[in-house]
Amino acid sequence: MFEGQTTAVSKLPSHLFGQSSAPVAFDYDPPTGPLNLIHREEGFLVVSKPSGLLSVEGKPAEHKDCLESRLIQEFPTAALVHRLDMDTSGLVLVALNKEVLRHTGLQFERRKTQKIYIARVSGQVTEEQGTVNQPLICDWPNRPKQMISHEIGKEAITDWRVLSREVNATRLELKPLTGRSHQLRVHMLHLGHPILGDRLYGSQEDYSSVDRLQLHAQSLTIHHPNNGERVTFVDPCPF
Secondary structure (H helix, E strand, O other): OOOOOOOOHHHOOOOOOOOOOOOOOOOOOOOOOOOEEEEEEOOEEEEEEOOOOOOOOOOOHHHOOOHHHHHHHHOOOOEEOOOOOOOOEEEEEEEOOHHHHHHHHHHHHOOOOEEEEEEEEEOOOOOOEEEEEOOEEEOHHHOOOEEEOOOOOEOOEEEEEEEEEOOOEEEEEEEEOOOOOOHHHHHHHHOOOOEOOOOOOOOHHHHHOOOOOOEEEEEEEEEOOOOOOEEEEEOOOOO
16 A cells, blocks of 8 residues: 555554564574674764674673674774664664764754665565555564554655566665654555565565565765765665
8 A cells, every 4th residue: 555545553464463472583693704894984984784683782691792782892982873673784873972973863863864775575566666654653562563553653654666576576775754663664564565584574485585684774875973964875785
């Protein structure tokens, strides 16, 4: 469904809003090896987070290894300005002092940044482009899943366009205009085309057909924290 259509929460796919279930279990086995540093200058870094690595540490002891903890080993003052889902790869902005953290954090809060993602989704998307405007909220009994709710959800908007089509998949460019948790994953499910490799929202067949979540944060545009000029960083899609 597309912008302008309304759907009751109860009529959405059962595997998104079904009966209460325990959180999806997974074995945390983050990739090893050095991080890919995309850009470095006084006050901040831009790094490429690999798929499978948490952005920040989780509560279990075995979830302490994360992007932020690895960065702190080399850059003791490093703090992530924003996060990516564990299974999503791509660009993350890292502040190296409080002033840059505050400056860039406000940009994200006030929607002054632009992020572009590449995704491979299940099936062939027939339209060429569109917008999903569906509010999101945590599906608390099934957390960490999120759900669409027109009653209590927070605004969530995603622009999308087709880049190419395959026999059983479509490559999309996604531009989130808001930054809700799991926004792109739930919005693609709403279109009827879940992202391939999605263990939370996709089918078992779609999940097992690829070796990772097919979602990558390829481009990030911000106002440079030192001079205010717009600057864009790019991390080519690895799939």
